[in-house]
Amino acid sequence: MFGVSYFDAASSAPLHPVARQALLAALDEGWADPARLYREGRRARLLLDAARETAAEAVGCRPDELSFTPSGTVALHRGVAGVLAGRRRVGRHLVVSAVEHSAVLHAAESLASDGGTVTEVGVDRLGRVTADDFAGALRADTALACLQSANHEVGTVQPAAEAxxxxAAAGVPLLVDAAQSLAWGPVDAGWSVLAGSAHKWGGPAGVGLLAVRKGVRFAASGPVDERESGRSPGFENLPAIVAAAASLRAVRAEAGAEGARLRELVGRIRASVPELVGDVEVVGDPVRRLPHLVTFSCLYVDGEALLHALDREGFSVSSGSSCTSSTLTPSHVLRAMGVLSEGNVRVSLPLGTPSSEVDRFLAVLPGVVASVRAELGAPAASAGSGGASELVVDALGKRCPLPVIELAKVIGDVPVGGTVAVLSDDEAARLDIPAWCEMRSQEYVGESPLPGGGAEFVVRRVV
Amino acid sequence: MFGVSYFDAASSAPLHPVARQALLAALDEGWADPARLYREGRRARLLLDAARETAAEAVGCRPDELSFTPSGTVALHRGVAGVLAGRRRVGRHLVVSAVEHSAVLHAAESLASDGGTVTEVGVDRLGRVTADDFAGALRADTALACLQSANHEVGTVQPAAEAxxxxAAAGVPLLVDAAQSLAWGPVDAGWSVLAGSAHKWGGPAGVGLLAVRKGVRFAASGPVDERESGRSPGFENLPAIVAAAASLRAVRAEAGAEGARLRELVGRIRASVPELVGDVEVVGDPVRRLPHLVTFSCLYVDGEALLHALDREGFSVSSGSSCTSSTLTPSHVLRAMGVLSEGNVRVSLPLGTPSSEVDRFLAVLPGVVASVRAELGAPAASAGSGGASELVVDALGKRCPLPVIELAKVIGDVPVGGTVAVLSDDEAARLDIPAWCEMRSQEYVGESPLPGGGAEFVVRRVV
Incomplete structure (x- = not known):
């Protein structure tokens, strides 16, 4: 009938054949303790050294600057903590972009709850920080600044070199989270600390990279441990490390041609979805972006229902909609961008995705979205003029996308110049009602809190 | 000519065939993010849940009490930190045995350097704490006590149930480091927190276990992360977790028969080595011990030279001698026991070790030790009576085992009742000269510091 298309490489990529092969070989050759003097230990040490050289070459650093960690998250946590501790005498101020991976933002919260201060640099509607904003956040007591190479949810490439x-001008080390981009190439020079994650490039789970440039003041946190330059405690996950390094090299060898091919496929999705589906906002920078990733949001659509419907059609994608998160809040990235979060879909193509799978996705998507919209009773199009000039819609207790659907249903019932007030206690409404106004060229007046919780969101009909 | 015998299972065991098989299957089925809603994610979640149930059954806890960590070291670090933080209001006192794994002792140092206090409970000459000593160290402000199930260097089983x-009587949670014993069976009930390490039982590297009983106050340290009950951040290393759980079950199924068989082989080594080699101290509890592990020390032998000589004969063993450590200090376990550290060898047999390999080890060892001793000019046997009643031997600048060899060479030169003073600045001398006196029934008088560094160790000839 139809195939299965895994379109969530940005969460975890399927294991690359080279990774699998290297892992199998290293299971036989690399299970012993590389710190031991006997033959099995020396063999393990040789494998570890070779993997470090390979990975360092791909990262663009010296082998002795690179430590392997158990995950990208741990690399970020230890990287942030290590520089904060090493530069404690400078100060306890941390700069991050508002769209960093949650591992960085959680490390920032940890600092804040421990008495440090954090500045979050905002992004534009494409999800990009400006180098000026970033520079403006640096202070005399800034211990560290963090900026991702590219965003994991919308694909926007950040100005890492300018940052x-x-x-450098301010004497502040920059930590670059390169988890999403390392498959495609090294990060431009200038970073002080860099983190990566092997399962994002087709390596195995269980391996992260933490590179710290010589000269950066770094004090590993927690109990001492002699492994990995003291930067990541515990027995090395050697077979997985070997597989991670081998697959990074293999992926890089294909990066040029494969990146161009996927960039074209993603370009096709970016161009087609608004036409095929309608009432869609494609988010993220259309040019300065990762080759394989695109995110869009569909008005009047429940993200979780859309995910399940796509899953039934054989497509695995992720979503930043509030209804797909355990906390019922939209993705912090979409919030920081101020874009629509309802009916959000992230497509991230693994290496080798055939164009026929993208064709099938584009063929299936319109019907899937239409059926989800129909189930929710979404409005078809803007209606006539109507009577009362002020309407109140009580959407309290209703979850995304229902508040926006209720608003869209009645906007045609007030005359141009009239207002609709939507009462809602759904976190996503704060983001999605203004985003709907922007998409529909209506005026978003503002919100005011309600005594019993939630808020009133007021919209003025303009067209 | 001869085979290769890997006798260092206590460092890292070769991958169990079941682990290899499970890992291969899980590489295909379990590479996706178990937190995702689509089919690949749901499949990964099922594998993770099943692995947790299997591991929890082997540990003897509820699945929701068990978290997977990237290593045994990380399990210990996070286990100690989590209870210390959770019970901070009780106090900041930590009790550990003096022979815990370095990961526990480093966590203790970390607490001490952060203003907490630590009590190290000493051990007897067999490496065992007494339950009374352990109980006596508990105070009103004790947040946590740590005791291994069995020692990793000498195999002595600790009184975990009594501890x-x-x-429990004092209301203090007990953390049991079960890394060395988990292959052989669950730890007796009564523990509050338990840690383990998969590559010690034939599972893959990259997986540790951290079990925390319901009701234990536990506050995970560091940035928050939603995975593994918030106790171990980062993307789960799922294929390795699946392999770890499957191999633990497989190993347990063989534990009864294989434990009895290895216990007998180790018993043979314990009995034969002193006879075959001479001037040997077999250390650790002869009865209450791990089945597969034995440690002995050889007088007048350089541990590193012995390791290399055994390696050339095809035997991979480890050593707690000072000359094999980067810090030139003897193992903290041997020091705490007060036993000889020179020429130290730990043999730990992997599952399935054929008895013929042990036979070959016992056949090869005497010649290897003799040649190392000959190279060092070790004394053959005690000599005549001699002249001066007080001799001074200057061994300053000489490393283990040379100070003891110099002592042994001249003890026969003083009459019974006379003394030999050994001048030495080697850390191991403090342990090995008293240990030699004990083995030789000579009287150790004591040490006094030298003005230029090092110390004078005085021995009185008794026999």
Whole structure:
């Protein structure tokens, strides 16, 4: 009938054949303790050294600057903590972009709850920080600044080199989270600390990278441990490390051609979805972006229902909609961008995705979205003029996308110049009602809190 | 000519065939993010849940009490930190045995350097704490007590159940490091927190276990993360977790028969080595011990030279001698026991070790030790009576085992009742000269510091 298309490489990529092969070989050759003097230990040490050289070459650093960690999250946590501790005498101020991975933002919260201060640099509607904003956040007591190479949810490439120059001028080390981009190439020079994650490039789970440039003040946190330059405690996960390094090299060898091919496929999705589906906002930078990733949001659509419907059609995608998160809040990235979060879909193509799978996705998507919209009773199009000039819609207790659907249903019932007030206690409404106004060229007046919780969101009909 | 015998299972065991098989299957089925809603994610979640149930059954806890960590070291670090933080209001006192794994002792140092206090409970000459000593160390402000199930260097089984009873009476949680014993069976009930390490039982590297009983106050340290009950951040290393759980079950199924068989082989080594080699101290409890592990020390032998000589003969063993450590200090376990550290060898047999390999080890060892001793000019046997009643031997600048060899060479030169003073600045001398006196029934008088560094160790000839 139809195939299965896994379109969530940005969460975890399927294991690359080279990774699998290297892992199998290293299971036989690399299970012993590389710290031991006997033959099995020496063999393990040789494998570990070779993997470190390979990975360092791909990262663009010296082998002795690179430590392997158990995950990208741990690399970020230890990288942030290590520089904060090493530069404690400078100060306890941390700069992060508002769209960093949650591992960085959680490390920032940890600092804040421990008495440090954090500045979050905002992004534009494409999800990009400006180098000026980033530079402006640096202070005399800034211990560290963090900026991702590219965003994991919307694919926007950040100005890492400009940020690094600003940081260098201010004498502040820059940590670059390169988890999403390392498959495609090294990060531009200028970073002080870099983190990566092997299962994002087709390596195995269980391996992260933490590179710390010589000269950066770094004090590993927690109990001492002699492994990995003291930066990541515990027995090395050697077979997985070997597989991670081998697959990074293999992926890089294909990156040029494969990146161009996937960039074209993603370009096709970016161009087609608004036409095929309607009432869609494609988010993220259309040009300065990762080759394989695109995110869009569909008005009047429940993200979880859409995910399940796509899953039934054989497509695995992720979503930043509030209804797909355990906390019922929209993705912090979409919030920081101020874009629509309802009916959100992230497509991230693994290496080798055939164009026929993208064709099938584009063929299936319109019907899937239409059926989800129909189930929710979404409005078809803007209606006539109507009577009362002020309407109140009580959407309290209703979850995304229902508040926006209720608003869209009645906007045609007030005359141009009239207002609709939507009462809602759904977190996503704060983001999605203004985003709907922007998409529909209506005026978003503002919100005011309700005594019993939630808020009143007021919209003025303009067209 | 001869085979290769890997006798260092206590460092890292070769991968169990069941682990290899499970890992291969899970590489295909379990690479996706178990937190995702689509089919690949749901499949990964099922594998993770099943692995947790299997591991929890082997540990003897509820699945929701068990978290997977990237290593045994990380399990210990996070286990100690989590209870210390959770019970901070009780106090900041930590009790550990003096022979815990370095990961526990480093966590203790970390607490001490952060203003907490630590009590190290000493051990007897067999490496065992008494439940009374352990109970006596508990105070009103004790947040946590740590005791291994069995020692990793000498195999001595600790009185974990009695310690747990004492802790329960005092209202103090007990953390049991079960890394060395988990292959052989669950730890007796009564523990509050338990840690393990998969590559010690034939599972893959990259997986540790951290079990925390319901009701234990536990506050995970560091940035928050939603995975593994918030106790171990980062993407789960799922294929390795699946392999770890499957191999633990498989190993347990063989534990009864294989434990009895290895116990007999180790018993043979314990009995034969002193006879075959001479001037040997077999250390650790002869009865209450791990089945597969034995440690002995050879007088007048350089541990590193012995390791290399055994390696050339095809035997991979480890050593707690000072000359094999980067810090030139003897193992903290041997020091705490007060036993000889020179020429130290730990043999730990992997599952399935054929008795013929042990036979070959016992056949090869005497010649290897003799040649190492000959190279060092070790004394053959005690000599005549001699002249001066007080001799001074200057061994300053000489490393283990040379100070003891110099002592042994001249003890026969003083009359019974006379003394030999050994001048030495080697850390191991403090342990090995008293240990030699004990083995040789000579009287150790004591040490006094030298003005230029090092010390004078005085021995009185008795026999």
């Amino acid at each position: 690094a120059a600003a940081c | 747990a009873a004492a802790c």
